[in-house]
Amino acid sequence: MSVLKEFEEATPLKNPWIDSWKEEGKKILGYFCSYIPDEIIHAAGILPVRMRATGCTDTPMGDAYLTPTACSYTRCCLEMANRRQYNFLDGAISCNSCDQIRRLDDNIRIKAPFPYQYFIGVPGNINDLTIDWFKHELNKFKTSLEENYSVEITDDKLRSSIKTYNESRALLKELYMLRKNPKPPISGTDIMKVLLTDVSIPREQFNELLRKLLKELDGKEGESNHKSRLMIVGSQLDDPEYVKIIEDLGGLIVVDSFCLGTRTFWDQVDETKDPLDALAEHYMTRVSCPRMSGKQSERVDFVAELVKEFDVDGVIFQRMKFCALWWAEIFIIRKKLKELGVPFLDLEREYVLSGAGAMKTRVQGFMEILEAK
């Protein structure tokens, strides 16, 4: 059996690893954003899992509490919280990713509070002062975890967690390098399952699985007879089915820039520095989300570099409807790609996969542009 089957088991909201973790009586914390350093949660002996609303179908309550013009990710999460779908979690960590996530946290506290909830303030611009401020925020978060769960998060524990996470980062990067192959041994749909596993199971077991996968793929060539090599850029995406629709139309995803993908693992955390200093610096200075001010050109350059490095034919910009941060990124990225002669498709979507027909028309039209080039 391919190890990919094991990754697939991690794609639902709850998975077998979570079940056995709970059976051992250990704690699990959900976190809402890639700006929350899960290394600190890991160092407390707690399992961090990225918050998803997998399985959500409609959002009557989310619409009422957050407005129908909030992004569907936040509305779905509130809906799931209210339907007690997150009962397997012992708490949730949020931050000011954007106003919508911030207000989601506020409403969960009233409507469906977790036993433990913590909010980390993340600076919106990056300089020495704000990195220092973020370090203090992380220190407060660390103290809160220590007090609430009666654990001590020593520097040694933090260092060891950083090391384990850096190992994941290196392995993921190694996996991505295989996608540079003209016939990549792994599809974008399967990569989505790996990325979901990355944020849904215990770290050590993830690294173990990744090593198995790399061994399995070693020297292999893909069978895909794709017509073009695509890159996905944009906001939160945690649905392998969405990627599959694109790949079924003949485009193979070979690289990405979004918050479950390259942005989180392209750079390593400095293991030589004070651990909280290193974490604050890493999270503040790695390739950013559009929530960060003044970093547009860095983000765009990152996409442009990956386009070259991975021989990308076209870029699919997927963004959640009503995500103002990503919406306002369209023309910034588009301009750069136009200069490079790389076709660009702006694809609006909802968190829950719907309107597949309309999506197929747009993707097919885009594939026809790429083929005619």
Add this chain to the structure above:
Amino acid sequence: MIVAGVDVGSLTGKAVILNKESIIAQAIVPTTPKPERTARNAMDEALKNANLEYENIDYTVGTGYGRVKIPFANSEISELTCHGKGAHSLIPSIRTIIDVGGQDCKVIKVDKNGKILDFAMNDKCAAGTGRFLEVMARTLELKLEELGPISLEAKNPAKITAQCSVFAETEVVSLMADDTEVSDIVAGIHDAIASRIMTLVYRVGLENDICISGGVAKNIGVVSYLENRMGLKTMKLPVDPQIVGALGAAKIAQNEFESQ
């Protein structure tokens, strides 16, 4: 070589039969709940007009949202490529096609060879499309084809600001209750559509020459309000603008048949 293009749209099905450069028959039929039936109805009528049978057609390309459900089509191509190809084959100087159909609206940019370079489509919403006009005509108890000419009679076009066709209808009902002149309401509706289309125009950009295709291109009010907002004139297509997608599909059918 006789080929056909079939475009199964949200409100109508279209078929075009081509013999070399000339359109020998065309048909526009209402959409049925089944895409294959709509395609069949359109094709049956076009064949009847041309005095031909299915076996006389060498190659058929399907397009439109129902394109994957056309049993007699040899291949399927997205309506984006087909509209680009169709409009460009009619007027080779065309670089921008604004297609306003029953449930979607798109702006397509093509190069000098008619190949699409870029496009933008409306997102999940019927505002700014043919369906929106149908709903408004019903609310105002007017015939669809009366809307355009009436809109041009307006003295003080009403402002309709809702971003959604359902809420725009509510606004129209309020205007009617206030005894606003029908022509002013209709003008407001047309300008609202033009405004929605402009959002897509801004996404892709404009390049002359420009044409408008799709059923809504037959509405002189939408064309006129849109030209005003763009500050540019559009080229009038030498065929029924509703068949441009099917024509493009037929043109692609010729190419695909030849390169077989």
